[in-house]
Amino acid sequence: MSLNAGGHDVRFIWTKRTDWVYQQSRASGIGLLVIAVWCGVVSVALSMSAMVIFSVGVALLPIVVRVLVRTKLVIRRDCVAVHRQPFYAHAGITLSAVIGIMFGGSLAAVFLGYDDAGRMFVPSLMGAAVIPVLLFFSYRERGPLLIGPESIRFGNGMTFDFDSTTIRFMVMSNAVPTIELTSPGVTRRPRRLLHRPYGLDFNTLLSTLEQLQTWHADGRRATPAEIQAMLLVQPPADVGVEESVELTVRSSQ
Numbered sequence: 001m002s003l004n005a006g007g008h009d010v011r012f013i014w015t016k017r018t019d020w021v022y023q024q025s026r027a028s029g030i031g032l033l034v035i036a037v038w039c040g041v042v043s044v045a046l047s048m049s050a051m052v053i054f055s056v057g058v059a060l061l062p063i064v065v066r067v068l069v070r071t072k073l074v075i076r077r078d079c080v081a082v083h084r085q086p087f088y089a090h091a092g093i094t095l096s097a098v099i100g101i102m103f104g105g106s107l108a109a110v111f112l113g114y115d116d117a118g119r120m121f122v123p124s125l126m127g128a129a130v131i132p133v134l135l136f137f138s139y140r141e142r143g144p145l146l147i148g149p150e151s152i153r154f155g156n157g158m159t160f161d162f163d164s165t166t167i168r169f170m171v172m173s174n175a176v177p178t179i180e181l182t183s184p185g186v187t188r189r190p191r192r193l194l195h196r197p198y199g200l201d202f203n204t205l206l207s208t209l210e211q212l213q214t215w216h217a218d219g220r221r222a223t224p225a226e227i228q229a230m231l232l233v234q235p236p237a238d239v240g241v242e243e244s245v246e247l248t249v250r251s252s253q
Contacts, residue, residue, distance in 0.1 A: 007251040010226045012211040014233065015244040016203050017169045018177045071199035073231060075224045079148030080231065082198045084141070084155075090197075092138035096131045103128040145198055147231070149212060149222040152181065152193075160186055162216040167209055177202050179209065204233050225251045 072083040106124040143155020166182040179193040195202040208230040
């Protein structure tokens with residue numbers, strides 16, 4: 001199999017570990033909007049003006065559900081930077097914004113003297129206490145994933161060298177596949193690498209990392225252009241789970 005993009009040929013082993021594919025849920029987005037409209041109608045019917053704030057917050061949640069997934073790879077001097085999805089597509093940040101809007105609105109309702117403001121303020125205050133936790137975990141997952149010929153580096157600086165890291169495929173309890181990186185010198189617990197935040201195909205990402213680790217052990221140093229070409233490979237058709245094929249891609253350099 002070959003992809004024409006100019007440059008030179010690069011051969012690597014592509015393995016299909018799972019047939020799981022992320023699909024955006026249109027029904028979830030519509031359902032959240034329906035709930036928001038229903039809450040708005042009820043708040044008006046019952047003269048609960050402060051509840052409108054809750055309706056606005058719920059209406060913002062579909063942003064995470066329906067935002068288009070992007071893929072952004074930037075070649076650097078010695079690696080490829082795989083950028084995460086935009087900040088507004090991050091569940092932790094969006095949820096923090098929603099809770100913040102609810103808290104700010106309920107606080108304003110208290111000062112304006114709405115009769116039902118007290119009932120909305122207490123739960124919104126409890127929700128606001130979760131915002132620092134959500135932002136902390138969002139910040140910890142910041143920055144692009146840097147994939148080079150010798151290592152994988154996360155945005156928080158955590159680096160997994162190929163010569164001391166075990167790369168393993170696993171499936172989480174919610175049936176979502178993940179890549180587990182284990183290196184005793186980096187962290188006691190395995191670090192999980194999810195593919196969706198980066199907009200890459202899971203099987204292609206895992207196959208690329210495994211190929212880079214094999215090349216590193218053999219003394220072959222991949223160029224950033226070669227790494228980018230492998231990461232952008234579209235899953236080949238007619239390949240079963242646990243089957244492997246050799247693909248030939250075209251590196252731009």
